[in-house]
Amino acid sequence: MVDPGLVVVDKDPGMTSHDVVSRVRRLAGTRKVGHAGTLDPMATGVLVLGVDRATRLLGHLMLTEKAYDATIRLGVATTTDDAEGEVVSTRAVDGVSEDVVRTELARFVGDIEQVPTAVSAIKVDGKRAYARVRDGEQVELKARPVTIHELVVHEVDLPEVRISVRCSSGTYIRAIARDLGAALGVGGHLTALRRTAVGSFDLSVARTLEQHSDDFAVLPIADAARASFPVVDLDDEQAGHVRFGRALDLVLPAAGPHAVFAPDGGFLALYEPHGERARPVAVFV
Template identity: 70%
Template sequence: MSTASGLVVVDKPGGLTSHDVVARVRRLAGTRKVGHAGTLDPMATGVLVVGVERATRLLGHLLLTEKAYDATVRLGVATTTDDAEGEVTAAAGAAGVDGAAVREVLAGFVGEIDQVPTAVSAIKVDGRRAYERVRAGEEVDLPSRRVTVHELTVHDVRRAGEHGELLDVDLSLRCSSGTYVRAIARDAGAALGVGGHLTALRRTAVGPFTLGQARTLEELADTFSVLPIAEAARASFPAVDLDEAAATHVRHGRALDRELDGLTALFAPDGEFLALYEPRDGVARAAAVFV
């Protein structure tokens, strides 16, 4: 019996890499054809979308969708990794910073911003991950990139540290793919002149997939199932149901004389998921065919 194709929304625990989660799902699904849509650091928890069998081909398109996070930023200390796992590089404290100043600075990160990714990101530099180069003692200078923070809400600002010399900030944000929350912590600390780093990160959504749908590895070990690929595609992209003639063209990857607003999931009359198509050169052309 072949393994079903679909998505698994995992609530990743802290301490595991995204690759660790993929390895667990491979064993549970009984197939090597498993991948994930966007890395979560070992310290981070929350939504990790995993594809099984043919659904792995959806993952590259899901990578482009927006994401949401809950995070805690500590102000007054900077680290090499912009999170709590790095070595402290400066500890100025934040005794002179108040909540109003924190909220004002963080409000400035909403909208389109130029962001320099953290040096220990998974971005490749001349074929090697940036974090591999940093761990090997190399200096890594990553160019800034344009990202969008759609929404950033500060929930709490409170004193921390042995003598109240630090500030912990709880916040939530919704952002474009490629946005580094660690970099926001770093840059907010720099803007306040005290340094900052991330102490907790929980991803609450990847596109339409949320914590409400996520299952722990323990739950998956008890009862393993996938969200079928057709349901996953309908949830993730605009959908169009075709007649049989158009479906035949799509099965062969042919262009369709049809207007699409963007990347769209196409379905046969019986509900079978056929392909992702996109507008190109005035017609709808195949981005990926799944049959």
Template identity: 65%
Template sequence: MTGSFTPASDGIVVVDKPAGMTSHTVVARIRRIAGTRKVGHAGTLDPMATGVLVVGLNRATRLLGHLQLADKSYDATIRLGVTTTTDDAEGEIVSTFPVDGVTAEAISAAVDGFRGEISQVPSKVSAIKVDGKRAYERVRAGEEVALKARAVTVSRYDILDVRVGADAIDVDVSVDCSSGTYIRALARDLGAELGVGGHLTALRRTRVGSFDLKAARSLDSLAESFDWLPIADVAAGTFPRYDADDAQAAAIRTGRPLPGLNLEPGQTAMFDPTGTFLALYEPHGPLAKPTAVFVS
């Protein structure tokens, strides 16, 4: 994951976001480190959260929306017995409940009900827009916000540890879930199911799609040595690859349909004879048509 980066290079950087920093601030730091203005991220992390944040550079910002980043993994700590205004430790305490009657068996049984496809009401301080305004902005302005439930998938919800304290119970969990799942809401809803309330005290994203913590670098590390993935490597590692001849490459560069390629279902990364990544194409009947062209 190294190479000679210039401000005109196109690629992906996997950042290990520190706590206390917004995703927007991470993007601003990467702009300064990389020396380029065109930087964007996939999948916002709350300021209290740490872990994998996938960042696109230059033309790779357009690739982010095509990458398979829907599945994510998290390690988290849920505190039972306390509810907060934000469903996490950054909010003010709303209520407390005695937890002396809550057993590890009861917690395990409650967690079982949140696996698979579930209906989840997002946290009120989420970034979901309500009538054109972010929900968290409305909450901070003192407005009452009611968000609609949405279907999400929790494919793994493992209990790693249960620590019983005098006034609360801390539950360490590991979660695999679909995009749009709110771990804060899982904490809130687990506490509600047990009748004692709950909120999130720690959150670390360990994976986004195929990008995990093994590939992630801290901002300080990136400032010393800018490790990145060229867009061609990301495309070749994510999609089926098609190596075009010169005539086909000329057509691909202008986004023209191509006959008779027999591409696999879904998107295929198209390369020219020099190994330059040109575009993403997909089959449409007898033709292959572009979904996105990355060269001009």
């Protein structure tokens, strides 16, 4: 079995995120593998997985921002808001101009309320929304706050629109396609999606499963923590308190989890601010 750490995969189209987890379990020699942020089968790109104790980092990685390249097809709405669903309406886009498309897309930037797509992994009364839709149920999800940090329009070649999005975790790019089509009165859905980054991990460090099969690359847990969170180096006394899961008399420089390290460079835990002190989120020693 390999040492605990993160595995960054460039997912191929047609695979579920669980398919990737299964492959990495075999490569790592352990069943203790999880992933941060589901990618739809149609989507490609960055999928971050944790092996062994590093799986405990994943819930915190899911809170980071993500980046995508996407292609939207206007004039056609589907049941899933992407190309894998059934067509529910078709309308001409003759009356839609490039300027109007760009103006509407600009409205998505910032803090917005977004209704997730019904075919999603969100749980409704303990059951995944996509499972309820598959069973023929009507699913209505509530709007939730998300943040679109940046939305770049690369090309408007109607009926297709190519964009890049940098957004908070929990944002559905399919919902942007759906809502853009609704705002323009013609419908819309996603035809291509590639995730280019999860937090600090981007395509430059991602490897396909085929590449991992030839040379399995695991980023050690200490390096993963340094790459993912603000770093705080502790003295011997503070490190001793961490090993017992105690709060520290320490003012952390920012909100959110911080990776704390022993004087010898060993990764100890994630701590977060709590008033004038710091409290443990997850201890790894």
